[in-house]
Amino acid sequence: MTWEVHALRYATDGARRANQWFLGGSGGDAAMPIAYHAFLLRGPGGVIAMDTAADAARCARYGKADFRALGDALAALGTAPGGVRTVIQTHLHWDHAGQPGLFPNATFHLQAREMAHVTGPAMRHAVLRAGYETADINAATDLLHAGRLVLHKGEVRLADGMTLHHVGGHTDGLQVVRVHTRRGWMCLATDAVAHRANLERRIPFPAVFHVGDALDAFETVLALADAPDLVIPGHDPWVTEAHAASAAGTQGWLARLD
Numbered sequence: 001m002t003w004e005v006h007a008l009r010y011a012t013d014g015a016r017r018a019n020q021w022f023l024g025g026s027g028g029d030a031a032m033p034i035a036y037h038a039f040l041l042r043g044p045g046g047v048i049a050m051d052t053a054a055d056a057a058r059c060a061r062y063g064k065a066d067f068r069a070l071g072d073a074l075a076a077l078g079t080a081p082g083g084v085r086t087v088i089q090t091h092l093h094w095d096h097a098g099q100p101g102l103f104p105n106a107t108f109h110l111q112a113r114e115m116a117h118v119t120g121p122a123m124r125h126a127v128l129r130a131g132y133e134t135a136d137i138n139a140a141t142d143l144l145h146a147g148r149l150v151l152h153k154g155e156v157r158l159a160d161g162m163t164l165h166h167v168g169g170h171t172d173g174l175q176v177v178r179v180h181t182r183r184g185w186m187c188l189a190t191d192a193v194a195h196r197a198n199l200e201r202r203i204p205f206p207a208v209f210h211v212g213d214a215l216d217a218f219e220t221v222l223a224l225a226d227a228p229d230l231v232i233p234g235h236d237p238w239v240t241e242a243h244a245a246s247a248a249g250t251q252g253w254l255a256r257l258d
Helices: 056-061 070-076 112-118 136-147 196-201 212-225
Strands: 004-013 036-041 046-050 086-088 107-111 147-151 156-158 161-164 173-182 184-190 231-233 252-255
Touching: 004 070, 004 173, 036 070, 036 173, 070 252, 086 156, 107 112, 107 136, 107 161, 112 136, 112 147, 136 147, 173 212, 184 212, 196 212, 196 231, 212 231
Parallel strands: 046 086, 086 107, 107 147, 184 231
Antiparallel strands: 004 036, 004 252, 036 046, 156 161, 161 173, 173 184
16 A cells, blocks of 8 residues: 655754764754644545644744644645544654644554653653643543553554554654555655754754663664655654655645655
8 A cells, every 4th residue: 555645844944054963962063943733644444644743833832934824734635634544653742642633533553661750650750741741641631541542562554554553652652653655665754853953963953751761762664764864853854845745736845745
């Protein structure tokens, strides 16, 4: 099975500097903007959402610009949020897990280690809980008790041509997606590879739970993809800038990666 892969750039932050991208603060003080993405995978079984992004109010609160609604991306692909039956939740940071209510008919897929992480003793440390909001953790708990959240342990085949892989590092339960496309096997690396430069330099993004796991994740994502340029980073503006628009009127904010 071959899948289409679409990336939504739903917000940006132009104030980010190069030394904010690398653990240890290397890279200098040059401007190095950050982009915020969610992904939509379309195949014979319909559309699968990868992460639920954040809404306009939360982006404004965090000072993010150029907001685009996830619902607009779905509309451009001819899909209503209610028609999405599967959501891959890579982890529960605010910029990835902010709108689960947008998908009332979907089953969500998360690594069990992420759920344990966000409700466990690591959260007593302010630096480790900084990326989380309790509203998103509560929403995940509600989904679990409603029978709509599946907690996985490691690698799982989600559909023909699509597997989920636990890597950890950035958070303890971070997972990435391997998907078969017309270009070959692609790895949607989310925050395991924030920017292509993190992978090239083998230096993780500073927001990290386990440095060793983050370094190992670089090797994992390269092994999952058929070529290095098929490893798709989570926050690099290149994602939408270097790929063709998914549909008319979506240039620069909704791109087809396959």
